[in-house]
Amino acid sequence: MAAARRLDLPVVDLVSPDLRAAANSIRKACVEYGFFYVINHGIESDLLERVFAESRKFFEQPMEEKMALRKNSSHRGYTAPYSEKVDDYPDSRGDSKESFYIGPTGDDNSQNNFNQWPSEERFPSWKNTMLSYYANVLATGKRILSLIALSLDLDAEFFEKNGAFEIPTAFLRLLHYAGDINASDGGNIGAAAHSDYGMLTLLATDGTPGLQICREKDRHPQLWEDVHHIDGSLIINIGDLLERWTNCVFRSTLHRVVPVGKDRYSVAFFIDPSPNLLIQCMESCCNEAYPPRFPPIKSGDYLEERLSSTYKLATV
Ligand SMILES: O=C(O)CCC(=O)C(=O)O
Numbered sequence: 197m198a199a200a201r202r203l204d205l206p207v208v209d210l211v212s213p214d215l216r217a218a219a220n221s222i223r224k225a226c227v228e229y230g231f232f233y234v235i236n237h238g239i240e241s242d243l244l245e246r247v248f249a250e251s252r253k254f255f256e257q258p259m260e261e262k263m264a265l266r267k268n269s270s271h272r273g274y275t276a277p278y279s280e281k282v283d284d285y286p287d288s289r290g291d292s293k294e295s296f297y298i299g300p301t302g303d304d305n306s307q308n309n310f311n312q313w314p315s316e317e318r319f320p321s322w323k324n325t326m327l328s329y330y331a332n333v334l335a336t337g338k339r340i341l342s343l344i345a346l347s348l349d350l351d352a353e354f355f356e357k358n359g360a361f362e363i364p365t366a367f368l369r370l371l372h373y374a375g376d377i378n379a380s381d382g383g384n385i386g387a388a389a390h391s392d393y394g395m396l397t398l399l400a401t402d403g404t405p406g407l408q409i410c411r412e413k414d415r416h417p418q419l420w421e422d423v424h425h426i427d428g429s430l431i432i433n434i435g436d437l438l439e440r441w442t443n444c445v446f447r448s449t450l451h452r453v454v455p456v457g458k459d460r461y462s463v464a465f466f467i468d469p470s471p472n473l474l475i476q477c478m479e480s481c482c483n484e485a486y487p488p489r490f491p492p493i494k495s496g497d498y499l500e501e502r503l504s505s506t507y508k509l510a511t512v
């Protein structure tokens with residue numbers, strides 16, 4: 197895999213008393229990179245450590261145990277290595293990562309029922325740890341979205357008031373990249389180049405390198421830059437739906453995970469708007485000279501289409 201350049205993404209302090217300055221820094225980050233770090237995000241390091249410990253414990257199980265919780269039709273549960281393929285290369289086997297999805301967990305029992313959990317007997321604190329992380333990271337995500345609204349010259353409550361959070365849609369995804377993948381084999385990649393589909397992604401990693409971004413996807417050859425680890429930070433990125441909503445003022449940036457010869461764990465949290473919300477160009481993102489580039493579309497229709505085209509193999 198070609199060497200990548202080191203990149204210094206903006207760092208946004210979520211307890212900064214100067215909201216306007218934080219919003220400005222987010223705007224610059226989203227216009228230029230589509231990626232940034234947040235610090236002082238309010239998620240206890242102890243909770244994060246427990247999430248990683250439980251995640252490791254789950255993935256260390258024999259394949260048979262993991263497959264007993266394979267992803268169901270509601271996109272919750274386990275996905276095996278090579279079950280996801282986002283590239284179009286005929287020789288590629290797909291992504292070597294394995295993952296576990298946890299969907300909305302709110303009070304709504306009918307939604308709750310779709311989640312799958314490892315047995316309480318062998319994993320006594322697993323579910324509660326994940327539920328606790330889900331609640332905490334969702335709260336952090338909403339604070340970031342409020343700053344994003346300010347950064348787009350919108351009301352801080354823009355997303356809330358528009359009903360973006362009315363029907364909970366956020367997904368937690370535990371990820372494991374095996375360390376014994378041969379990095380020199382071009383057909384092997386942890387996660388192939390992709391952009392995230394939805395609104396906002398909050399990513400925690402165990403500090404192992406591998407994540408890279410490509411700022412100019414149409415440039416050849418592509419230039420990949422390492423997103424290095426900052427202790428205690430979360431990595432935030434903009435998804436395609438928010439790019440579309442902002443009329444491409446904000447960028448949804450191509451990224452991938454390359455093998456580094458070492459096991460790697462990460463935890464992604466994807467926040468999307470309510471499925472029934474109509475995504476149409478934000479007022480502050482268009483004018484006569486820069487008209488809306490996309491027709492309105494319902495969030496759920498857009499995301500369902502993107503998701504179903506990802507899982508092409510029959511193993512999940
Ligand atoms: O594991 C990572 O660092 C990135 C994961 C990712 O890009 C994704 O799940 O969409």
Ligand SMILES: [Fe+2]
Nearest residue numbers: 390391392451
């Ligand atoms: Fe991603």
